[in-house]
Amino acid sequence: MTAVTNRNAYASDELQAIYDQTVDFVAHEVVPHGDLWEVEGRVPRDVLKRMGDLGMFSLRVPVEHGGLGLGMLASATFAEALGTSTFGGFEATVLVHTDMALPHLLNSGTPEQLGRWLPSILAGDTVLSIGVTEPDAGSDVAGLRTRAVRDGDGWRIDGRKTFITNAVYGDLVILAARTDPDDRYGISMFLIPTDTEGFSVASKLDKHGWRCSDTAELALDDVWLPDDALLGTVHRGFHETMRNFQNERMVLIGMGVGASQVALDLTTAYCADRKAFGGRLADLGAIRQRLAMRQAEVDAVRASMYHAAWLGDQGLDNVREMSGVKALGAEVVNRVMYDCLQFHGGMGYMRESTIERMHRDARILPIGGGATEVMLEEVAKRSF
């Protein structure tokens, strides 16, 4: 019997179809070209356009808006399948668009805003980013300083954002700004087209991994936006943003699980082939046992991720479960990559090896989208 590594208790035919479709796409359209994108520091727009044409951005979009109307399990499946690309930067580019930025518009957008933006977002013509982090406010989201003040029948925004994925080459930023200076949580969300006057990319950031994902530092100098750029309820942006945190955490782990499985498969194949000490690396107890433990850990993370997704789809609170799996999963993915690189020996340290890149790409997972320590606090708060 052939092993089906991505199976999980919730994998319906429908979810399996999403998985297969995405893995196929990635194998044909990403894997052969990713190395070049890493050098160029971006994912070509025509690839995103193609994904849009194939309906790959529409999983979470309600049927009445031309989507498939699916839930968190679909996003988890999509993320895990994207993870097989081995190019974390590509996966981040896509998932920021579909699962970290777009849900804000879907959750809070007016019919006019949805009508104006959704078609081009789904087609891959408008690429989204989510602008929350600032030089002085990362984990502490409520500490952000970018200000939006009422000005005529619109808003005037000043501030800085940093580490914003997709914002160098993207088209529309969903941006958090403080609208109530007297309330720590008095934040609102805005839709800002990147060609708005006063909006600029202060720098394209140079990163340790995710090299084909573009990451921007943004400057907002006297940016004026009309009233219809306000997304959701004024001053309620913090709470509205939090609504999507579980999904964001989940897809980061989803891509990590997909990547980990590829890394383990690559490494077991390598160790089964590599001759040493009159046998194969795979015959050495230290290696087989370690890889076996990492496999067991990945299986456990995969199972708990899908479980937390299922809780979310049932409308149940899953903050403890999802924060926990984000904390555990990100650490597991890094352990996997560390060991897989180790067992590739010197080859694993070479820039040309896939595992070398995967090792670098994994490092962001315990930091981005909620650092491990912050995630564990979420669990602890619900334990004590």
Add this chain to the structure above:
Amino acid sequence: MRILVCVKRVPAPGARINVTADGQAVDAAHLGFTTSPHEECALEEAVQITERLGGEVTVMTLGPAAAEEQLRYAASVGAHRFVLVPITEVDWDPQRTAAALADAIGDLEAADGPFDLVLFGNESADAGGFQVGVRVAHALGRPIVNGIKGIDVGGDPEAQSSETGDVPEGQVAARREIDGGFEVYRVPMPAVLGVKEGINLPRYPTMKGRLASKKAEVAVDERTAEAGGQGRVRLHRPEEQVSETVILGTGPEAAPAVVDLLEELGVFQ
């Protein structure tokens, strides 16, 4: 238009093929499977023709139960009806395969009318016998042209190419590539064509198509047929070619060696 496309489940190209210990079959344990590339193009062509002219694409495969996967893939890219002719052996010889397919096609046609076109891949990607399409055409008493890289159906305004001219209704013009040009064949429909990869670029399924394909109804049509005269002696895997990298030198010192090599290869004449 009613079009039937016959497809075969084959090991994914590029996979490392191992032969079973008895030398009789490909070891399928760790293989991925796919639709033969010529047939994927035949399917795409059929879907495009019915998108323009209306009608229905039926896809048939003779293969193991797992070949249902290839039928579902066909559903995901726009085919309408699906028939699996199941076999329990690894593969059937071409005569036996063709006899079973011709029978199954005959019954489908008796129920719903003839297929205007029956498309095969030029040859299967694994066995490469070049026989099944020809044998089926013969059994059905229809013309067949193989090696086809262009299909213009009479009455399809978009498909009239300068090579084929105006194709009358009820006929199909089939183009075959030859050295430096085309051969064009006109045959009356119903007809059988053996299609070659490169005729088009097969589409990817859309997400919606993939989801819908999981619900497509697959008819299972059990057939028996006499084994033909062809028997397999043994499969053999050739030794792997080992390629070698020779470093000619680094920096400017490498230049004379490169020049020598280019001379040896006859680049300077």
